[in-house]
Amino acid sequence: DVKVTQSSRYLVKRTGEKVFLECVQDMDHENMFWYRQDPGLGLRLIYFSYDVKMKEKGDIPEGYSVSREKKERFSLILESASTNQTSMYLCASRQDRVRAEQYFGPGTRLTVT
Amino acid sequence: AQKVTQAQTEISVVEKEDVTLDCVYETRDTTYYLFWYKQPPSGELVFLIRRNSFDEQNEISGRYSWNFQKSTSSFNFTITASQVVDSAVYFCALFVYNTDKLIFGTGTRLQVFP
Numbered sequence: 001d002v003k004v005t006q007s008s009r010y011l012v013k014r015t016g017e018k019v020f021l022e023c024v025q026d027m028d029h030e031n032m033f034w035y036r037q038d039p040g041l042g043l044r045l046i047y048f049s050y051d052v053k054m055k056e057k058g059d060i061p062e063g064y065s066v067s068r069e070k071k072e073r074f075s076l077i078l079e080s081a082s083t084n085q086t087s088m089y090l091c092a093s094r095q096d097r098v099r100a101e102q103y104f105g106p107g108t109r110l111t112v113t
Numbered sequence: 114a115q116k117v118t119q120a121q122t123e124i125s126v127v128e129k130e131d132v133t134l135d136c137v138y139e140t141r142d143t144t145y146y147l148f149w150y151k152q153p154p155s156g157e158l159v160f161l162i163r164r165n166s167f168d169e170q171n172e173i174s175g176r177y178s179w180n181f182q183k184s185t186s187s188f189n190f191t192i193t194a195s196q197v198v199d200s201a202v203y204f205c206a207l208f209v210y211n212t213d214k215l216i217f218g219t220g221t222r223l224q225v226f227p
Contacts, residue, residue, distance in 0.1 A: 091154075
């Protein structure tokens with residue numbers, strides 16, 4: 001079974017703090033993704049990575065950065081957290097473009113106060 | 114334009130009823146996949162099924178079945194004899210190979226009452 005884990009289920013941070021969200025997958029998948037999920041807006045892609053050291057902007061990259069130093073780990077960084085970044089953050093991985101199905105982690109519910 | 118529409122925002126049924134969740138998609142590409150995911154209250158999206166555009170065969174897995182019709186651009190999901198554990202938000206998604214984009218619908222919240 002594919003397993004994607006995220007470092008925290010719930011996180012509360014203050015405005016202006018630097019926030020790190022970690023994601024680890026154990027299936028040797030090539031590609032990894034970060035989404036945020038908000039009521040009424042569905043899932044929106046923030047960043048993705050095809051391979052180690054590679055990153056691509058998604059639909060809403062502003063205010064975020066990512067890091068992929070190892071194949072199994074993909075980190076999302078909020079450089080200076082703001083209240084409008086309060087959201088559910090979901091990490092996903094997939095083997096490659098041909099198989100296409102993404103496997104998701106349990107999510108991190110981030111609150112910025 | 115590529116789009117997924119789940120017109121049903123919320124559905125409530127009583128246990129043992131059958132329920133169908135609708136999904137309509139739009140794409141001009143000929144190579145694409147369609148997915149269904151389940152998101153229970155715990156939050157994790159669980160992959161249920163993938164269908165590719167060249168395979169219109171319907172699929173059944175236990176109480177779940179999927180009906181893919183290219184003529185109407187629909188990929189509907191039926192749960193037979195629903196159970197309380199089926200309560201979740203269900204997402205339909207479209208993957209277009211050429212653009213490498215996975216587009217989600219807005220989800221349908223299913224509540225199954227005992």
